[in-house]
Amino acid sequence: MTAGKTRSATGVPGLDEVLHGGLIAGQLYLVDGEPGAGKTTLALQYLMQGVREGEPCLYVTLGETAAELRAGAASHGWALDGVEIVELVAAESDLFGDSDLTMYHPSEVELSETTRRVLEAVERCKPRRMVLDSLSELRLLAQASLRYRRQILALKQFFVGRGCTVLFLDDRSSEGADTQLHSIAHGVIALERHVPAYGPAQRQLRITKFRGSDFISGQQDLLIRRGGLEVFPRLRPGQHGATYQRDVVPSGVPALDQLLGGGTDRGTATLLVGPAGSGKSTIAAQYAVMAAKRGGHAAIFTFEEGRKLLLDRLASLGMVAEEGIGPGKLQVRQIDAAEVLPSQFANIVRTSVETDGASVVVIDSLNGYLNAMPEERALVTQLHELLTYLNNHGVATFVVATQSGMMGSNMRNPVDTSYLADAVVLFRMYEHHGAVRKAISVIKKRSGWHEDTIRQLWFDGEGVHLGPPLMNLRGVLAGVPVEVTVRHEGEPGDDRAGRR
Template sequence: MPSLPRPADLIHTGIPEFDDILGGGLPPARVYLLHGIPGSGKTTLSLQFLIEGVRNGEKVLYVTLSETRDELTAVAQSHGMSIDGIEIYELIAQDRDLDPDNQYVMFQPSEVELNVTTREILEAVDRIQPKRVVIDSLSEIKLLAQNALRFRRQVLSLKQFFAGRDCTVFFLDDKTAAGEEDLQLESIAHGVISLDQLSPEYGAERRRLKITKLRGQRYRGGYHDFNIVRGGLAVFPRIIAGEHSAKREVSVLKSGVPQMDALVGGGIESGTSVLLLGPAGVGKSTLSIQYAVEAANRGEASVIFAFDERIETMFQRADGLGLPLRAHVASGLIEVRAIDPAELSPGEFAHSVRTSVERDDGKDARIVIIDSLNGYMNAMPEERFLTAQLHELLTYLGHRGVVTFLVVAQHGLLGLSMSTAIDTSYLADTVILFRYFEARGQVRQLISVLKKRNGRHERSLREFSLSDNGIGIGDPLDRFQGVLTGTPVFSGSDDELVARPDVFNG
């Protein structure tokens, strides 16, 4: 019984993230089916696969039945690739084939052209002796065969031919004849790689891949998003939080505002998530930036993903509050990424978070801020299971010891009319509530901690303010009733009404 391939025996595709999905690479000397609709990235992936072979000093062959050498060269040049070292064998219609005198009358094409095409492929392989082969595409052979039985036998004969030649083969198929024939192809191949292209109602097209089958090897299942960029396919493996589980020392994150730290029971534990919930403009983003700035003051790294706000606007707001955000961004301790949600897939976003957390310089981010979750969720309304993906992302960040701040804007401004379009409170370990309320003809702000899984927290309502000196937090509003309704009832004396901003601490 043949043994399963060891990681050292696997061959690489030229895309490290794709090799990671495959479990390290592809078992060599096997036949693989790579299928997807036109434009899904089959040719680009195949070229990267062959270029990797050339890089390793292998002979490689690209058999094309549909595209010309010039077309393949143009594809490679558009990605900045060089196809030097790739043997390209063209089996496409020639000018003489368009002459009516050369058209078959007595015989079906499957009886003549199919055998000729197959023989030329075999002769090219025998002559070149390649280690990697791409046949593009099976759709042409399928049309020549004209029926499923002859097509299956032809593909089987090709598979048997390659079996004794220590050659790894990609059969490309563009799914022009979906149904039973596709299943027959999948049953023949050692592994099946499916590429999909989706067209949302708004925004750029989105692509994803899936390993449908890979005999004798453990791979990462499910869909994985990818983009076609200059240089080839940029693949974003789906995050599996359990792969990153490790024991880490628990530490406490301070805000730099003593009253805020008292509210959350001394600080926020590493590896937890914090939901900042409240209406627009109440101070949620500012509080998250305060934590990032304070961490940077201690030499710790943070990253902010801004969905709703321009970076310059964020800088101006921080300058007005006396927060040195610009300086810490310039030093590299705080990274701010402006996200264009119309151009982003969930997998790419998760990959961006991961690369920001696992930094090459060894200074892994301790804080991740997603501002806001509304922008993330609303930008991809057609994507299903976003909440499940978010849960996986938060679990991964927790295993890495990262504190994650999720900013969520509620609809409405005052009182019981407040509503939340996205209910993610059950995902977060800590929930901090912000509200506006009316007092003595002024609209004021309050802050309170509603939930904290990891230890005790203060349950009082405190006034929250923003000024040139930064964040101010007052004494508990214990003389008020019904503050969360927006129009509280006061039971104390006038001088106790509300702590004045000029006596706020912090």
């Protein structure tokens, strides 16, 4: 928050965080965006927040009627009690020409009359918060850009010193952003709306100007639903963190912990990568269930597998934990990639950590996460921010990535994120003695040593099992192993030690 400047809370969840505390009171702001972007909804939320704080609020409408505004508010469950609405819409008589006007152009008279009525409403109500909707009507009345700019400057000068925070709404009817308005306003909130080829419309908010204060720059995901707008600020890992002790997070499976050099650590991210059905999700869930059994809170965010199916499958393997939020409990949340925005998901995870106290987080899988992102480059950037944030809070994070293909050298990753992870666990399917088997190995661990062996992996009603190192097979990772002669310990060529 800027010292010495009073903030005006917006009433929009997440927006005050983007603005570092809210709008600066007593200034003029432009909210622009195409029709349907959410300008009116944002403006109404701002005024209703003012009503809750006991401030007089005024909504001047030049386009919609009061009845239309109240109907739109009712769709969100709002009554607009305490908000004074002043209609300056065209009357039915305006459909016919005025033969009495001979010396002045009709637009000049209409603009002056409209401006006078706006000023009268302000003088009568003496609002602390005001919305003028919309500037496109004034632009049409002014006709000339110079006259329009002078009119806006006169309105700005009128509001200066009156202690009123003003929102001007503009629908970009001037073929794009109005740079004249941008230069006049103290701040500009731009709303964007994009309709993809398939799926719901995607909305974003961007602060393009904010005099007298810092703010979170860039595009912020925005959601409109019953109850109004909600902004999901972009994660900035450097601004978030907590003091923690780098303890080992056990899996509860001794052989698995041994493979990882004793276990994984708090404040690190582990990538589990392999083909479908190789056991990645089960191993990740093993850590979450064990964390809950040890008295911590763990959260699993699943993009593909249904919540009930996942819980039933884990129960069949003897992996049972009390569901819920808090110490000793496991939360499983199913995420619809088509409905959840990227930053919205990051904020869901943030709530799980900061509010619910999750110490183990599982993201299953990276493929579903990718479907929620607009492009691959954005995925890598946001995943880096999310993992850094989780590491700063001492969370042990497990990210599942499913490779295309089942066996052999044709395996492909959905996106290369292995360099972001502190540890990488590789899963493979291989053929042996007429059966398809699973193998697990650790190929990277930044926080300490790990075994460089390959072990067989299987599951049954008693849980997760790892066999001894597959010393007599070569080519397991290729999918079709070959039997080899095992050298005895100490003979030339023997190399079974773990790596540091």
